[in-house]
Amino acid sequence: MCPVRAHDLLAAFPVVGLDSPVIDAARMLAEQGLPGIIVVDDDGAPFxxxxxxxxxxxAVPGYCQDDPxxxxxxxxxxxxxxxxxxxxRTIREVLPRDRRELPVTDPDATVLELAALMARTHSPLVAIVTDGRLLGAVTLRALLDRVLGA
Structure with missing residues (x-):
């Protein structure tokens, strides 16, 4: 049996640009039941x-986050x-200044590599990129379904 790779779990995934309205991204999350949003730069690469x-x-005021x-x-x-x-407001305007590790990998990443990347970056999805081009994403759900045999 061949090991499962990222390309086996890959699914098309909607993206938004840096200058997209944040409220549109929030609506997309809700309407499509997405675990997150991939934000791409002007060249279409994951940002x-x-x-x-x-x-x-x-969206939640900082004072409410600091003191529930x-x-x-x-x-x-x-x-x-x-x-x-x-x-x-646009996504570009509200992004945190500090950049974290980007959950991006190539189509040949193993299930364990994907899981480790998700865990390390606290991301429910990983963008799959080859030659600087976004192919799609692997979601936490797809990963767990495959690993658990669901």
Whole structure:
């Protein structure tokens, strides 16, 4: 039996550009049930991968992240509209300044290599790239389904 490689788990995956509105990325996550978003640069190469929780982090006020008790005192009318803070802002504008390791690998990566990369980068998906071109992504779900034989 041949070992499973990234190309065996690869799926087409939607992307957004650096100048895409953040609110559109959030909608894409919700509407398509995505675990995260691949953000590409002007050449179409992966620039960063934002897990869904990171997209939320961009919208949740810092004071609520720093002190969860403050989130509790915000009235319901305002609590339900926190995503409005993203309106009119691009992904480029809200990205953290510090760059983390990019969860990107080649089509021949093994399942263990993919799992280690996901774990190390805290990413539920890995972009698969060859010759600087994005082929698609491997999601945590696809990886676990294959490993667990689901």
């Amino acid at each position: 960063t991968i934002l897990p869904g929780t990171q997209v939320l982090r961009l 008790a403050l989130a509790r005192v915000v009235d319901e009318a305002h609590a339900d509209t926190f995503l409005n803070a993203l309106e009119g």
